[in-house]
Amino acid sequence: MNTPAQLPGFFSRLSIALGAFFKSLGDAEFAARVRDDGVGPIAAPAPAPTPAPAPVPAAPVLRAPTAESALQLLSLFQREARLIDFTQENLAAYSDADIGAAARVVHEGCARVLREHFTIEPVRSENEGARVTLEEGFDAASVRLTGNVVGQAPFKGTLSHRGWKAAAVTLPQLAEKHDARVLAPAEVEL
Amino acid sequence: MSDARYAIGIDLGTTHSALSYVDLQSSDGEKTVDGVLSVPQLTAPGTVEALPLLPSFLYLPHPDELAPGELGLPWNPNGESQIAGEMARSRGATTPIRLVSSAKSWLSHPSVDRRAAILPHDAPDEVARVSPLEASTRYLEHLRQAWNAAHPDAPFDQQQVTVTIPASFDPGARELTAEAARNAGFAPTLLEEPQAALYSWIQGSKGAWRKQVKAGDIVLVVDVGGGTSDFSLIAILERDGKLEPHRVAVGDHILLGGDNMDLALAHFVARKLQANGTQLDSWQMRALTYGCRSAKEHLLADANATVWPIVVPSRGSKLIGGSIRTELTRDEVTAFITDGFFPRVEASARPAVRTRAGLTQVGLPYAQDAAITKHLAAFLARQQGATAELEGFAVNEQHRDGGPTFLHPSAVLFNGGVFKSDILAKRVMETINDWLYMEGAEPARMLEGADLDLAVARGAAYFSYARRGGGVRIRGGTARSYYVGVESSMPAIPGMEPPIEALCVAPFGMEEGSELELPGQEFGLVIGEPVNFRFFGSTTRRQDRIGEVLEFWGPDELQELGEIQATLPAEGRVAGDVVQVKLHALATDAGTLELAAVARDGQRWKIEFDVRQQ
Numbered sequence: 001m002n003t004p005a006q007l008p009g010f011f012s013r014l015s016i017a018l019g020a021f022f023k024s025l026g027d028a029e030f031a032a033r034v035r036d037d038g039v040g041p042i043a044a045p046a047p048a049p050t051p052a053p054a055p056v057p058a059a060p061v062l063r064a065p066t067a068e069s070a071l072q073l074l075s076l077f078q079r080e081a082r083l084i085d086f087t088q089e090n091l092a093a094y095s096d097a098d099i100g101a102a103a104r105v106v107h108e109g110c111a112r113v114l115r116e117h118f119t120i121e122p123v124r125s126e127n128e129g130a131r132v133t134l135e136e137g138f139d140a141a142s143v144r145l146t147g148n149v150v151g152q153a154p155f156k157g158t159l160s161h162r163g164w165k166a167a168a169v170t171l172p173q174l175a176e177k178h179d180a181r182v183l184a185p186a187e188v189e190l
Numbered sequence: 191m192s193d194a195r196y197a198i199g200i201d202l203g204t205t206h207s208a209l210s211y212v213d214l215q216s217s218d219g220e221k222t223v224d225g226v227l228s229v230p231q232l233t234a235p236g237t238v239e240a241l242p243l244l245p246s247f248l249y250l251p252h253p254d255e256l257a258p259g260e261l262g263l264p265w266n267p268n269g270e271s272q273i274a275g276e277m278a279r280s281r282g283a284t285t286p287i288r289l290v291s292s293a294k295s296w297l298s299h300p301s302v303d304r305r306a307a308i309l310p311h312d313a314p315d316e317v318a319r320v321s322p323l324e325a326s327t328r329y330l331e332h333l334r335q336a337w338n339a340a341h342p343d344a345p346f347d348q349q350q351v352t353v354t355i356p357a358s359f360d361p362g363a364r365e366l367t368a369e370a371a372r373n374a375g376f377a378p379t380l381l382e383e384p385q386a387a388l389y390s391w392i393q394g395s396k397g398a399w400r401k402q403v404k405a406g407d408i409v410l411v412v413d414v415g416g417g418t419s420d421f422s423l424i425a426i427l428e429r430d431g432k433l434e435p436h437r438v439a440v441g442d443h444i445l446l447g448g449d450n451m452d453l454a455l456a457h458f459v460a461r462k463l464q465a466n467g468t469q470l471d472s473w474q475m476r477a478l479t480y481g482c483r484s485a486k487e488h489l490l491a492d493a494n495a496t497v498w499p500i501v502v503p504s505r506g507s508k509l510i511g512g513s514i515r516t517e518l519t520r521d522e523v524t525a526f527i528t529d530g531f532f533p534r535v536e537a538s539a540r541p542a543v544r545t546r547a548g549l550t551q552v553g554l555p556y557a558q559d560a561a562i563t564k565h566l567a568a569f570l571a572r573q574q575g576a577t578a579e580l581e582g583f584a585v586n587e588q589h590r591d592g593g594p595t596f597l598h599p600s601a602v603l604f605n606g607g608v609f610k611s612d613i614l615a616k617r618v619m620e621t622i623n624d625w626l627y628m629e630g631a632e633p634a635r636m637l638e639g640a641d642l643d644l645a646v647a648r649g650a651a652y653f654s655y656a657r658r659g660g661g662v663r664i665r666g667g668t669a670r671s672y673y674v675g676v677e678s679s680m681p682a683i684p685g686m687e688p689p690i691e692a693l694c695v696a697p698f699g700m701e702e703g704s705e706l707e708l709p710g711q712e713f714g715l716v717i718g719e720p721v722n723f724r725f726f727g728s729t730t731r732r733q734d735r736i737g738e739v740l741e742f743w744g745p746d747e748l749q750e751l752g753e754i755q756a757t758l759p760a761e762g763r764v765a766g767d768v769v770q771v772k773l774h775a776l777a778t779d780a781g782t783l784e785l786a787a788v789a790r791d792g793q794r795w796k797i798e799f800d801v802r803q804q
Binding site for chain 2: 174
């Protein structure tokens with residue numbers, strides 16, 4: 001991470017968010033701490049600009065292996081889906097038809113990465129729009145209450161998003177000396 | 191190997207290999223506990239992933255090409271100098287001169303020296319090439335090490351291991367496959383792939399297969415893999431109240447598979463783009479082939495889809511604007527794949543054979559006619575008499591006009607990723623059923639529930655298990671009779687090759703473990719001087735007994751295989767002496783055929799199928 005500023009840049013935030021996400025999955029205590037600190041749950045591993053976790057509890061997350069996993073995932077998205085190429089371009093210069101053609105590459109590749117490396121399931125099995133009841137002691141890390149949040153459980157409300165959770169994560173193993181910061185090597189044709 | 195804990199099956203494929211296993215301790219009868227090994231392999235420099243398939247590709251990197259430490263594998267932190275698997279495939283796509291592919295097809299190519307370092311065959315001189323045998327050894331070694339890493343308590347070489355081969359492999363290619371396994375550190379049993387597919391289907395049915403087939407059924411196995419097409423016929427017999435599958439016939443070696451289809455489509459789409467002024471380079475061409483494959487799979491899986499877009503991404507980092515968009519339509523896929531590779535043809539159709547343009551063939555001998563249904567028609571016609579000798583099989587003679595012109599299968603089992611498309615499986619079924627209808631026979635049914643990708647590996651593991659007495663066995667013995675050419679005693683006619691007679695040295699249907707001696711005939715072999723014989727095989731001559739001499743045979747009946755060679759090393763005898771030997775044929779337990787020269791005092795020498803080219 002080369003961002004010189006005090007505040008983390010987009011990729012740093014992505015890395016932190018993903019790190020917190022994976023750690024929450026694997027480490028119940030950490031997940032509880034995230035919940036207790038009032039940090040919003042992290043919805044999905046997709047590179048959405050999720051709210052960055054507060055820096056204090058995130059501090060132990062910045063261990064090297066976690067950053068490496070994020071870099072690794074970026075590298076996969078670039079290799080399979082050309083995601084970095086896509087996001088580094090200025091869309092203003094192109095017609096929607098050109099963007100659409102490229103988006104097919106990105107969509108197909110991202111879907112492949114998610115399918116091969118994650119088992120992604122909805123948090124709630126009900127249809128969106130359905131009425132749901134949250135009993136006392138529900139898992140606040142996996143269900144986020146919005147709107148008129150008052151009173152006591154059980155809470156009754158409408159499911160506006162089903163949520164996503166990764167039931168399994170299988171990222172490739174990396175060689176000891178592998179430099180994960182190289183997301184895509186330059187190519188020189190001889 | 192009584193202490194084996196697992197029965198292991200390896201599908202050593204042209205484009206992919208896989209390893210499946212049955213846990214012997216937890217399996218009983220037809221209830222088996224089985225799994226597929228995830229094979230750790232490099233997928234990118236410094237990146238190891240465990241995948242269910244090991245792509246059968248070998249990449250020979252330049253010494254400066256990769257940073258040190260980037261090739262480590264779980265069982266070897268320094269890595270091998272040759273990379274096998276997914277990374278080999280993807281890296282080789284951009285550097286084909288360092289990529290070994292289709293080693294299996296080369297291993298069965300009789301006119302090259304398969305122990306010579308000839309691959310990649312278009313590599314420049316500085317690349318240290320490998321032989322087809324070495325490449326196959328490397329894939330098997332990789333699987334062995336992956337197994338040992340996952341099962342440290344059950345070492346690979348102590349398990350019961352079966353390796354699959356195409357049914358059409360000749361004795362030389364079978365022997366080389368067994369040798370590759372021995373070089374990789376284990377003693378395998380060989381099994382024909384269509385049989386493995388049937389074993390997998392039997393295993394998958396959990397006993398219900400007895401309801402889906404009955405005594406008197408003839409099952410046609412159609413196996414279209416990545417690089418080869420392979421057919422077998424398996425008759426279902428009843429013995430002592432038990433159903434017993436008998437493999438009665440195998441087809442010829444056809445180098446034609448799913449990869450050819452993708453390539454054909456890609457060239458078609460490239461021509462379409464060229465007509466619009468877009469020229470693709472070789473990198474884009476490969477991307478287009480991938481795109482065509484996925485478009486083909488979508489269009490062939492969904493009968494309602496009419497068009498599927500294909501995008502060839504730009505090579506540089508400018509993805510938008512630099513990418514080329516095109517599309518594939520249903521009509522094109524139908525014309526190219528369904529009608530091109532699986533045309534509706536008459537039962538009398540035969541594949542076209544063109545005479546080869548040049549004498550020096552460097553590449554692989556690909557099938558000249560892409561129509562798989564024509565190859566199938568020829569196979570069924572040639573094998574019309576395949577069940578004549580089996581008890582309980584009435585030769586179907588009732589027929590409108592004349593006798594049947596081909597063997598009538600009553601059930602069809604598909605194997606290979608190509609048949610994930612229902613449209614293609616349906617096309618083959620319809621074509622076969624049209625042929626059957628024309629001869630007044632009942633339509634054949636399709637056997638359901640086949641696992642198209644992993645059936646061969648799974649079936650091989652089940653076979654390893656069945657060999658120990660656990661499950662159903664397919665019988666049948668060797669699927670060819672073999673002959674050596676001997677000069678006829680007829681006087682030579684000027685301008686004509688001296689006529690040759692074929693002496694049967696191994697009859698059809700030799701059961702494994704049996705040995706036969708060629709009666710009467712003795713050969714005088716000179717110590718220290720190699721003697722070459724012309725060698726022939728037949729998939730149809732079932733009645734010839736050992737020692738029988740054929741003076742005439744039909745053009746289709748005998749196929750000439752590579753020459754075989756007997757060399758008698760001195761070993762205590764005097765070079766130049768003549769030793770009288772008899773020929774012996776041995777069908778080994780491992781599934782290979784051995785020919786041996788046996789002297790009167792019992793000393794024996796193996797006759798090599800794979801003669802080194804000079």
